[in-house]
Amino acid sequence: MRPGPGGCCCRRPALPNGCVANGELRNGYVRSSPAVAAASAAASSQIHHVTQNGGLYKRPFNEAFEETPMLVAVLTYVGYGVLTLFGYLRDFLRHWRIEKCHHATEREEQKDFVSLYQDFENFYTRNLYMRIRDNWNRPICSVPGAKVDIMERHSHDYNWSFKYTGNIIKDVINMGSYNYLGFAKNTGTCKEAAARVLEEYGAGVCSSRQEIGNLDKHEELEKLVARFLGVEAAMAYGMGFATNSMNIPAIVGKGCLILSDELNHASLVLGARLSGATIRIFKHNNMQSLEKLLKDAIVYGQPRTRRPWKKILILVEGIYSMEGSIVRLPEVIALKKKYKSYLYLDEAHSIGALGPTGRGVVEYFGLNPEDVDVMMGTFTKSFGAAGGYIGGRKELIDYLRTHSHSAVYATSLSPPVVEQIITSMKCVMGEDGTNLGKECVQQLAENTRYFRRRLKEMGFIIYGNEDSPVVPLMLYMPAKIGAFGREMLKRNIGVVVVGFPATPIIESRARFCLSAAHTKEILDTALKEINEVGDLLQLKYSRHRLVPLLDRPFDETTYEETED
């Protein structure tokens, strides 16, 4: 054991691209943290970029993506190989009716139509997904709070269909819902306010914003959101996904360039595609890759016509929901300013969950909201409601009010949902006269640090930033996806497991979402069970296990790293 440099757990050779990496240069890009603690920056003064970019950060930025151990990677591929072989075998058996077919079939009358599905798509669903299908879509019958009631179900035909036993698995610890601030509740001021508005207004609206569906409640919400974000104006929409997919096409179009992070959410990808603009992808959170694309775009202009681009829009997310990483916003803003491009920031997971008062990733880095051109986010997660918003300068919002697809064609937000957002947001802002909101934000930050540290101590490979409430735990092997989900449910803990195609094929993982509603006891119970299952399934792959310092209170600067 040696002390880590400057309190940051990176002790690897410095790479020339500006990052002091902790070890993994994969596919030519670095998925690791620059050591930006002042001490380490001084120690590595020969590296130009660190000192330059380090100055942009006002706080340590510790993000790690430990390399997949070679043996694990090989075994994972072998696992998929075996699954595929058995898939073919079973398809063969099904074809000759030796094995019974459970899936729904085409109508007799339409047998001679062109087949509705491509074969490969079905092969994967039939032979891989179906084996572990019971880990998803688990129906719940309570508030999605810190604990949740799950409806018990059984399958008698290998997951092709489920039967509900009528039993309810009570008080399962919920590590899956995006209930960051704990506003998913059926009691308290939010619920009462929502109930009042529901009784007065009803559930629906039956018209679009531009026609006759613009309620006084919507106007109130938008003013509040603008105030919360610190921007001139904001607009709210009925669905978070659609906020991206229906507004990006209003902002950019043909002759414009979109630079999109490779791990952006499906809604951003769809919005970009629908806009008709040219799309180029940069490596996840990699500023060298982004800068190169920006430079080339301006220097060389549009392909073929060689005209200059009309405008360049950078699409990034605040917290990436599958990686648990936080966008390098200070660097992105510096690049955006240098290259006169525009920035679209999707704060679906970060709004409410980051920053000392829950204002999201901009506040987390201590930046100015005016430097982000389009501030997008959702109400689904931290605010326990539904829908999305866009905030920015008044000109932008005026333009969206007249040109957003949502404003013209889609039904506006449901009034009780609006009221839930208003009350919860006011609570976060402290405008309800209590300290409750602030405490929630702090509780979440504490829970995040604690939970991530404990998992690292146990020796799991944990991805992402130390401040991100999204915590991916790497499982790698396909068989472990199902096993982990089932073992955890057996121990009364609900977790989310994800595999291909949501992740790269070998990087299957479990994902925990922390909440301010989780108490220390809940987290400790969960950690104890995760530890047990981790031993059972041999998931402790990490070679950089943190050493627990049990007799000292938690302080991130006292942590050291060991290699075993």
Next chain:
Amino acid sequence: MALHNPGSSLPSAMAMVGEQWVLVEMVQALYEAPAYHLILEGILILWIIRLLFSKTYKLQERSDLTAKEKEELIEEWQPEPLVPPVSKDHPALNYNIVSGPPGHKIVVNGKECINFASFNFLGLLDNSRVKEAALASLKKYGVGTCGPRGFYGTFDVHLELEERLAKFMETEEAIIYSYGFATIASAIPAYSKRGDIIFVDRAACFAIQKGLQASRSDIKVFEHNDIAHLEYLLKEQEIEDQKNPRKARVTRRFIVVEGLYMNTGSICPLPELVKLKYKYKARIFLEESLSFGVLGEHGRGVTEHFGINIDDIDLISANMENSLASIGGFCCGRSFVIDHQRLSGQGYCFSASLPPLLAAAAIEALNIMEENPDIFQVLRKKCKQIHKALQGTYGLRVVGESFSPAFHLQLEESTGSRENDIKLLQRIVDQCMNRNIALTQAHYLEKEEKSLPPPSIRIVVTVEQTDKELDKAASTIKEAAQSILN
């Protein structure tokens, strides 16, 4: 050496002797040539070699920009503003503000009116039973679901609503989305991919257009409700397919239509479409946002209206934001088709699920529809009444079926500019609002619509409007048109 090979045959030996002679001559010529000649030739050869190399070198130099030049280019580049400025008097910038519930009586910009604009066909928006059901759900589940359907966002109410919708529509399975617009826009690209062919009606609504765009399929547009034109296109495709049967075997064909068209208020000729479906082996996707809960004896929509077996339609989609007066949308059909969306419907997989209270409201609305099938008759009667009363309005044409609860009033004669037409219609709307009839123009994104409908006032009929109110609305509109268009 080879020349003296004894093994070579005679003719070749003779040829070689000849060659040898030439070589000898060349060497001799070299000896005899003057020195200056040799030097000149040597220089020429060197010059050619130099030219060869120097040429490529120069080209490279010309194409590569120096770092400084690049910097200058970057310095020079001026992007367009993020969004173009919007003029202060843009007709869509300043929204009407509705205070209180947008029910039968609606307060628009501080004035109480009778609502002829919201798609609340069955008057379920302010129904006390619906509110109570939603309230009970709110008490149990809170507001949000905090997750997509896959990750603990599936509630028992969602499963119940899906089951109830499937039962109501008499199909195998239904799937719900949390946003009406996203329903058909996600459903189309779940099935139709690049290379597939979609035949679509020219008047299809914007959500369908976005779905088509997302699918990246080949789009063939037929004239609005023109079966002959559709058949012509299908036949054309059939001939094309015969030329390339290998490709045809993997090219899926879809016909996408609306039950009642949002943009025209007319009904689709479904029986003829079904015939074409089997004749040309194309699947039918039917968008029923306006016709669900409106047409047919039990409100099952356009299939029931025409008495068509619902299994003949591959996929039916509708939103729950009109008749059901909730939020969200659903698709229904056979499990073979619908189940696929649970992994491939983008708006389903990647979005938070519908708040349970809205699902509960939709379930209660379905209960009411099932208990009172007369309600659809009443709605149709009211539609016919105002439809008839509005005939012969000065300068305005009634567009849409007489049984459609949403239909359009268009100018008989355009002023020649869309902007002026809209202003003219807006004056009629404003005058009606002053006389307590809430109306709205149909709003479109003019540059985005594939075929932009002419400007119109959209009238919406609901079961809550009394005969007297319907008459009053008709006479108010007529008077306003008379005074403004005359």
